[in-house]
Amino acid sequence: MPETPAVPAALPTPADPAELSAEDAKLVVLARGARSRVAAVEGAAVRDQDGRTYAAASVALPSLTLTALQLAVASAVAAGASRLEAAVVVTEASTLDGAG
Structure with missing residues (x-):
């Protein structure tokens, strides 16, 4: 099953990370790297203030x-x-863990 980046409910889930801003795409890369x-x-x-x-x-x-x-x-x-x-x-996974 391919990875799907989860984004806040207010934003549509893009089919392609290339549709994200550079800062948000960086988060996808970091999350994938941590997982792999x-x-x-x-x-x-996550990105802070x-x-x-x-x-x-x-x-x-x-x-x-x-x-x-x-x-x-x-962290x-x-x-x-x-x-x-x-x-x-x-x-x-097909769904996110509710505890997160």
């Missing part, structure tokens, strides 16, 4: 489970972000 590095089901990337980006992959351990989006947001908050401008989730 560890062969995770999901990858996510200063334009800094954070990427993460889903974590599934016996004692801890985090969605990629939860981990990307946690941004830990680095001092007070607001997020955009988020992208790429997944091989």
Whole structure:
């Protein structure tokens, strides 16, 4: 199943990442990279109020489970972000995890 970038509900989901702005396309690339590095089901990337980006992959351990989006947001908050401008989730699953 091909990856589909998830975008906020207010924006249409583009059929092609080339239809995204350069900044949003960068988030898709970062999310895909995070996912592929560890062969995770999901990858996510977020951009904060200063334009800094954070990427993460889903974590599934016996004692801890985090969605990629939860981990990307946690990374941004830990680095001092007070607001997020955009988020992208790429997944091989047919739906996104509701916990994220």
